Every structure is written in structure tokens, then in C-alpha cells.
Amino acid sequence: MLKKNYYPFILFLLFFFIYYAGSFTKIPFADCVGFVFLVEKGDFMSAATATTHFLYINTAILLKNLFNISAIEASRLLVIGSAAATVSVIYASVKTITKTEWISITSAFVFGFSFSFWRNAEIVEVYTYNSLWTSLFFYCIIKSFTEGKKQYIVWGSFCLGISLWIHIQNIMLIPSFLLFIFYFRAEKKYMYSSLLVFTVLFISLFILNISQGLSFNSPYSSDQGTWVQDSFKKSAMQYAQDLVKSVVYLLYNFNLFTVFGIVGIIALYKSDRKMFFVFFTASLFVYGFATFYAVSDNYVFFIPFNIIFALSIGYGMFSIKKPFVKKISWVCLLIPALYIAAFKIAYNTDKGKEFHDFKSYKGGLNYYMLPWMNNNSGILEFTIEKKKAPEPVNWMTYSALEYIKLLKSKGYTEEEIKKL
Numbered sequence: 001m002l003k004k005n006y007y008p009f010i011l012f013l014l015f016f017f018i019y020y021a022g023s024f025t026k027i028p029f030a031d032c033v034g035f036v037f038l039v040e041k042g043d044f045m046s047a048a049t050a051t052t053h054f055l056y057i058n059t060a061i062l063l064k065n066l067f068n069i070s071a072i073e074a075s076r077l078l079v080i081g082s083a084a085a086t087v088s089v090i091y092a093s094v095k096t097i098t099k100t101e102w103i104s105i106t107s108a109f110v111f112g113f114s115f116s117f118w119r120n121a122e123i124v125e126v127y128t129y130n131s132l133w134t135s136l137f138f139y140c141i142i143k144s145f146t147e148g149k150k151q152y153i154v155w156g157s158f159c160l161g162i163s164l165w166i167h168i169q170n171i172m173l174i175p176s177f178l179l180f181i182f183y184f185r186a187e188k189k190y191m192y193s194s195l196l197v198f199t200v201l202f203i204s205l206f207i208l209n210i211s212q213g214l215s216f217n218s219p220y221s222s223d224q225g226t227w228v229q230d231s232f233k234k235s236a237m238q239y240a241q242d243l244v245k246s247v248v249y250l251l252y253n254f255n256l257f258t259v260f261g262i263v264g265i266i267a268l269y270k271s272d273r274k275m276f277f278v279f280f281t282a283s284l285f286v287y288g289f290a291t292f293y294a295v296s297d298n299y300v301f302f303i304p305f306n307i308i309f310a311l312s313i314g315y316g317m318f319s320i321k322k323p324f325v326k327k328i329s330w331v332c333l334l335i336p337a338l339y340i341a342a343f344k345i346a347y348n349t350d351k352g353k354e355f356h357d358f359k360s361y362k363g364g365l366n367y368y369m370l371p372w373m374n375n376n377s378g379i380l381e382f383t384i385e386k387k388k389a390p391e392p393v394n395w396m397t398y399s400a401l402e403y404i405k406l407l408k409s410k411g412y413t414e415e416e417i418k419k420l
Contacts, residue, residue, distance in 0.1 A: 007105065008088040015112050016084035019121040022371070023076055026378025027420060029362040030297065032124035033379045034399040039064055040071035040406055047212045048165055048205050050220055055165040056126045072420060075124045083121035083128035087112040089135040090307065094314030096142050106329040107314035113335040114253040114306055116299050118371035126167055127300050133163035134170060134304045138279075138311065141180055145275040150190045156180065157194040161201025168220050169301060172289050176282035183274045239292060246291040249299050253306055254313065255338055256331065261309045264316030271319075283308050343369040361389045380404060381418040 027033050035053075038045075039060045048054035056078070064074035091108040098104060111117060120127040140156030143149050160177055163170040177198065184191050205219040215221075234242070251258055268276045283305050290301035317325050346352035347365055356364035363377045382389075383400040407417050 007101070008091055011091055011105070011108050011112075012084045012088045014084075015087045015121075016080055018112075019080045019083050019118070020076075022118075022122050022374055023080060024123055024373040025375050027072065027380055028123045028373060028376055029367075029379050029382075029393070029396055030123070030125075033396065033403055035060070035124050035126070036071050036075055037399055037403040037406065039075055040403065042071075047209050047214055047218070049209065049214070049218050050168045053126045053166060055162070056129050056167075059129070072124075079124060079128050080121060082132040083112075083117065086117075086128060086131045086135050086307075089132065089139055090310055093135070093139045093142050093311055096139070096146055097311070097315055098318040100318055102326060102329060103314050103317045106317065106332050107310055109332040110254065110257050110313055110335070111307065111310035113332065114310070115339065115371050116249065116253055116303055116306060119373075120300060120303070122371060122373040125300070127303050130163060130167040130170070131303055131307060133159050133166060134173070135307050137163065137173065137177075138282075138307060141275070141278055142311075144180075144184065145272060145278075150184070150187050153181070153184050153187065153190040154194045154197055157198035158201070161198045164202060164205060164219075169286075169289070170304070171220060172285040173282050173304070175285055176278050179281050180278045183278070234292070242291050246287065246302070249302055250309070252342075253302075254309065255335065257313050260316035260320075260325075261313045262316070263319060264312035264314065267319035268312065268315055279308050279311075339370055358390055361387060361393075378418070378420070380420055384414050384418055 024032075027036055035057065038057050042061055042064065044061055045052050045054045045057050060071070060074050060078050063069070063077055064071055067074070067077075069077070087108050090111045091104045094107040095101070095104040117128070117131065120131075137156050137159040140152040140159060143152040144156065157177065160170065160173060163173075181191055181194055184194075206216060209218045210216065254261060265276075265280075268279070286305040286308075287302065290298055290305065293301055295301075317329070343365060346369060347356060352365060355368075359365070359367060361377065361382065362379075367376070379396055379400045380403070383397045383404065404414075404417055407420075408414075
């Protein structure tokens with residue numbers, strides 16, 4: 001029998017294989033080609049704005065140089081490796097709370113198979129690398145509360161501070177961090193050290209950008225869109241629709257395990273108010289931001305909340321203490337079948353077929369309802385063949401054209417590029 005301390009490593013290898021098997025065949029649509037282009041150029045980022053994702057791009061470039069691999073494979077390695085590692089952190093976090101092996105493994109599978117996270121493990125995006133650091137932040141919170149290991153107060157601030165260099169969305173976690181520090185105010189040595197570490201990492205963002213001639217607000221603003229401003233200009237009906245959509249996202253990610261997540265929230269409130277309010281504050285800000293943020297792919301911004309909810313699922317299963325919970329836990333292995341069933345049902349409706357045809361240029365319903373991305377439609381092939389989409393895709397094809405030009409300068413033919 002495997003030693004229990006091998007389980008995180010086994011989970012890492014298992015999900016690395018799952019994510020690698022379903023990884024993109026060709027560079028997908030959306031922001032993917034822009035990220036690969038920057039890694040292919042190989043110029044390390046010298047500024048940390050809301051859209052440059054300083055640490056993500058620089059880490060991918062470092063991997064590319066270190067292992068002498070292509071920008072595509074370096075990006076794939078970073079994305080899949082971070083995703084698999086995050087699943088292991090989920091396991092370790094739930095194990096710390098519940099001390100129960102099967103619940104921790106089940107929670108890891110539920111999160112690893114959750115649609116939003118799984119999808120982002122299959123494409124070239126920043127969110128799995130970001131998830132690794134935010135999950136480590138949550139892990140440190142749990143360790144501090146449940147085991148009284150005060151050094152994790154400082155490690156938590158470090159993980160959160162590092163995460164800001166990957167994605168500035170994590171400023172939404174600062175209120176929960178401050179509450180976390182407040183609860184440990186009696187531990188002055190660790191509290192002040194934690195505040196110092198986080199402050200240095202946070203302020204360094206501004207110092208770096210100002211030294212590059214950028215404005216003070218550049219770490220959390222962008223000249224590429226007015227998404228934040230637009231988020232405050234919606235009608236009451238639009239806000240209501242956003243809220244409904246957020247619930248649909250939650251159910252599609254966690255299916256019947258959503259019930260255990262709700263039970264876990266209630267159970268944590270009853271058993272540990274301080275830890276509850278730290279996670280509740282984090283959830284409130286992240287979920288609210290993701291729900292009303294005026295971008296078409298807002299589902300990705302729920303992922304930090306989904307991490308918290310996956311932890312809550314584990315605690316909910318632990319709190320019920322009924323034999324039937326363990327007996328049905330294996331259902332988590334059927335989550336991929338749920339996506340296939342949902343896809344087939346949607347595809348066999350008139351609306352589903354209409355949507356599939358409309359979005360066929362990037363894979364149709366497959367792209368939106370199935371998390372794996374192998375044998376996908378590629379943005380480079382789309383751009384080279386000058387195909388037309390029924391909706392604006394200029395921002396994607398602009399990055400694709402830059403990348404194509406760079407690849408041609410390195411000796412690639414158009415036929416070779418179309419396969420990437």
C-alpha cells in the first residue's frame with residue numbers, strides 16, 4: 001500500500017497526465033497567442049501592469065531558455081505543471097482540516113475536474129499559475145488556524161504578495177489577508193513580519209513601474225479596455241443576469257458536490273468563526289468581482305473562489321459524518337461524463353445547434369462545454385487562411401499576425417505555422 005505522504009505526488013502525476021492528454025493541439029483563440037508570442041520573443045518583462053502578467057511571462061521565458069524548448073512547450077509545461085501542483089495543494093489543505101484521506105482525495109478530484117480550472121489547464125493562460133500561488137495562500141491560512149504553526153502567517157503573506165506579480169486580480173484577497181493578520185495580532189513578531197513581507201512585495205510593483213516611466217496606477221489599470229468602468233454601467237437586469245450566470249457556473253463546475261460546499265460553509269461558521277470570516281471575506285470580494293466584471297470570459301475570474309469552494313466541499317463531506325457520503329464519493333470520477341452528457345443534450349437542441357454553428361470558427365459547443373482542447377481549432381491557421389468570424393476577433397488576429405511574422409523571420413513556412 002502506498003504511503004500516505006506519497007499521495008500529493010501521485011495526484012500531481014495523475015493530473016499532469018490528464019491535463020497533458022487533453023492539452024491544446026493548436027494555439028487556441030482568446031489571449032493564448034499573445035502570451036505565446038511574448039514568450040517566443042524572449043524579452044523578459046520589465047513592467048508589471050494589469051495585462052502583462054509579469055511573473056507568468058518571465059517564468060515561461062525562463063523555462064524556455066532553461067530547457068531549450070519552444071515557447072509553446074514552455075507555456076504548456078508551466079500551465080500544466082501549475083495546474084497539477086494546485087490539485088495537490090487542494091488535497092493537502094483539505095487533509096489539514098479533516099485529517100481524512102478519502103475526503104482529501106475526493107476534494108482534489110472534484111476541483112481538478114471542475115470545468116473552469118480544467119479548461120485553463122488545457123490552454124495557454126495565466127490562471128493555473130495564479131491558482132498555485134493563491135491555493136498556497138489559502139493553505140497557509142488553514143495551517144495557521146488549525147495547527148497553530150505561526151511561521152505560516154509569514155508564508156501566507158509571501159504567497160499572496162507573489163500572486164500579485166502574476167495577476168493583479170488578487171488585490172481582491174487583501175481584505176481577507178488583513179483580517180487574517182488581525183486575528184493573529186497577539187503574535188506580534190509574526191504579524192509585523194507578515195505585514196512587512198507583503199508590503200514590500202506589493203509596493204515593489206509600483207516602484208518597478210514608476211522606474212519604467214509608467215503611471216502610479218499602472219499595476220492595476222490598462223489602456224487596452226475600460227472593463228472596470230463598464231462594470232458599473234450595467235442595468236439592473238444585466239446585474240441580475242450576471243448573478244444567475246454565476247450560479248450556473250458554480251453548478252457546472254461542482255454539480256452535486258455543490259451541496260457539500262454549502263454544508264461546509266455552514267459547518268465552518270459553527271466550528272471556527274475566525275477562519276470562516278477570513279474565507280468568507282475572500283469569497284465575497286472575489287465572487288462579487290468575477291460576477292459583475294464586464295468581460296466576456298468572466299468565468300476565469302471565479303477560479304480563486306472555486307478553490308475556496310472546493311475546500312468547503314471537503315469540509316462539508318467531513319462534517320456530515322454519514323456512511324452514504326463515502327459511498328457516493330466515487331461519483332467525482334464521473335464528472336468528465338457529465339460534461340459529455342451536457343454537451344450532447346445541448347447539441348441536440350435547436351438553440352444549441354445554432355450556437356454551435358455561430359461559434360464553429362473556434363470549435364463551437366465543444367469549445368464552451370468540454371474542458372479538454374486536443375484536436376482544437378487554431379488561431380494561427382484561422383489567421384493565415386484569412387477566415388472570417390461572425391463576430392469581432394481583431395484583437396486575437398492582431399497578436400496572431402505578430403507571432404506569424406516572428407515565426408517567419410525564424411524560417412518557419414506558413415504550412416508549418418498552421419500546424420502550431
